[in-house]
Amino acid sequence: MARITGRTVLIVGASSGIGADVARLLAHDGNRLVVTARRAPELAALAKEIRASGGDCLDVAADALEPQAAADVVAAAVAEYGGVDIALLNAGQGPDMSMDQVTVADVSRIMALNYDVVVNYLVPLIAQMGGQRDGGLIAHTNSLAGLMGIPRQGPYSAAKAAARTLIDAARIELAPNGIRFTSIHPGFVATERISEDGLPKPFQISQEQAARHVVRALEREPAQAYFPWPTAALVRTLRALPTPLSAFVLRRLAAR
Ligand SMILES: NC(=O)c1ccc[n+]([C@@H]2O[C@H](COP(=O)([O-])OP(=O)(O)OC[C@H]3O[C@@H](n4cnc5c(N)ncnc54)[C@H](OP(=O)(O)O)[C@@H]3O)[C@@H](O)[C@H]2O)c1
Structure with missing residues (x-):
């Protein structure tokens, strides 16, 4: 495991939650951070905090739903620091959503x-890293909910599963170009935004713990990283069970 030092690290979705804490953890050791999200004041405050503690940080407010805005962020990182060594695609959101209440528009949103927020960064990052001498690492904050259809999180599970599949294909295709891919699958994390969504959250961990897991994954670069282990073991067990049995357990868990 190599500690991350002297790297340019782009974090998409860094204005709060796990992404902001990953930025804080990587803010030293000669790393150069590029942080982006939509909320400019939160980003600016984070960048100021990092600079005040001696770190190097560029903040660029941008909406990852817009392909050109994402490409512009990658270009800004390259213009400022000459390249991108590590990108953490962390933007995402999974609200409580029952399938008998959603609209078609909800699912698309x-x-x-x-998913779109991942694609919009993936394409320009692959173009950029493919031309870099040492390639680069593209990591995505997926979810254990992306490994199976979780009740009340169906559209989110589906979108995360799609992102994982796309990244799995990219990993195989682009290994010869020196581009590595890591999909990171957290269980429940106590971030501000999900604190009152009403979903049951077995084995929930803190935001800081999650950020440390993410940094470890960036250091080790496994194809897939899963945490915390009790939730990962639960999901692995549910996937191995006969479908009626796993459906029974999931229905009971979702009703708690
Ligand atoms: N919390 C959990 O229990 C949990 C569990 C498994 C996986 N995850 C995943 O972890 C990642 C981080 O989530 P979090 O829990 O730390 O929640 P969070 O605090 O809401 O973080 C999400 C980040 O993504 C940014 N973002 C959202 N939409 C964006 C857009 N269109 N363009 C640019 N940035 C955007 C948000 O910033 P702006 O609003 O300022 O744009 C924010 O910085 C997500 O991908 C989530 O799916 C979370």
Whole structure:
């Protein structure tokens, strides 16, 4: 495991939650950070905090739903620091959403918020890293909910599963170009935004713990990283069970 030092790290979705804490953890050791999200004041405050503690940080407010805006962020990182060594695609959102209440527009919105935001960065990053001498690492904050259809999180599960599949294909295709891919699958994390969504959250961990897991994954670069282990073991078990049995357990969990 190599500690991350002297790298240019782009974090998409860094204005709050896991992404902001990953930025704080990587803010030293000669790393150069590029942080982006839509909320400019939160980003600016984070960048100021990092600079005040001696770190190097560029903040660029941009909406990852817009392909050109995402390409412009990658270009801004390259203009400022000469390249991107590591990108963490962390933007995403999974609200409580029952399938008998959603609209078609809701499902499309969740797909865009969790899949399009990945694609919009993936394409310019692949172009950029493919031309870099040492390639680069593209990591995505997926979810354990992306490994199976979780009740009340169906559209989110589906969008995260799509992102994982796309990244799995890219990993195989682009290994010869020196571009590595890591999909990171957290369980429930106690971030501000999900604190009152009403969903049951077994084995929930803190935002800081999640950020440390993410940094470890960026250091080790596994194809897939899963945490915390109790939730990962639960999901693995549910996937191995006969469908009626796993459906029974999931229905009970979702009703809690
Ligand atoms: N919390 C959990 O339990 C949990 C569990 C598994 C996986 N995850 C995943 O972890 C990632 C981080 O989530 P979090 O829990 O830390 O929540 P969060 O605090 O809401 O973080 C989401 C980040 O994404 C940014 N973002 C959202 N839409 C964006 C857009 N269109 N363009 C640019 N940035 C955008 C948000 O900033 P702006 O609003 O300022 O744009 C924010 O910085 C997400 O992908 C989520 O699916 C979370």
